[in-house]
Amino acid sequence: MQTLWVLGIGIAVMFIGDLLSENEETAWFLGCTALGFYAWLNAVISFFIPKNWVKYFFLSIVLFVVLSIILYFAASLISQVKVIHLYEYRTMYAATCVFYVLGMLVVALMKNVAQALRIDY
Numbered sequence: 001m002q003t004l005w006v007l008g009i010g011i012a013v014m015f016i017g018d019l020l021s022e023n024e025e026t027a028w029f030l031g032c033t034a035l036g037f038y039a040w041l042n043a044v045i046s047f048f049i050p051k052n053w054v055k056y057f058f059l060s061i062v063l064f065v066v067l068s069i070i071l072y073f074a075a076s077l078i079s080q081v082k083v084i085h086l087y088e089y090r091t092m093y094a095a096t097c098v099f100y101v102l103g104m105l106v107v108a109l110m111k112n113v114a115q116a117l118r119i120d121y
Contacts, residue, residue: 002041003063010034011074018078027078028089031071032096038067039100047107057108064100068093 010031017026042060049056072093076082083089 002038002045003067006034006038006041007067007070010037010071014071014074014078024079024081025086025089027075028081028083028086031075032089032092035068035071035093036096036099038064039096039103043100043103043107046104047110053111057104061104068097 010033013034014027014030017030042064046053046056046060072083083093
């Protein structure tokens with residue numbers, strides 16, 4: 001559900017930002033921000049999923065990839081500048097993806113430790 005919210009709001013903000021800003025890189029910045037927000041939000045929510053969290057874990061990774069692709073192509077269509085010419089945004093997208101993977105692995109580790117210690121949260 002949060003994927004659809006982030007996607008809708010992210011694309012809307014990318015269009016509005018592109019209209020209001022003279023900077024041609026605004027769509028890339030806002031797309032990366034939306035992706036980072038999803039990564040943070042999803043890591044927090046996944047920690048508090050009590051049942052079927054393994055299913056949620058793998059589904060959220062697939063949806064992260066789908067969201068990344070959609071936001072990438074939306075930014076490509078909105079912006080006049082291609083990401084191949086924007087080293088900073090390529091790095092930001094890569095760092096966001098690494099953050100997401102590591103964040104989800106830490107959440108999985110924490111959940112496994114909590115289950116092993118029989119901690120009910």
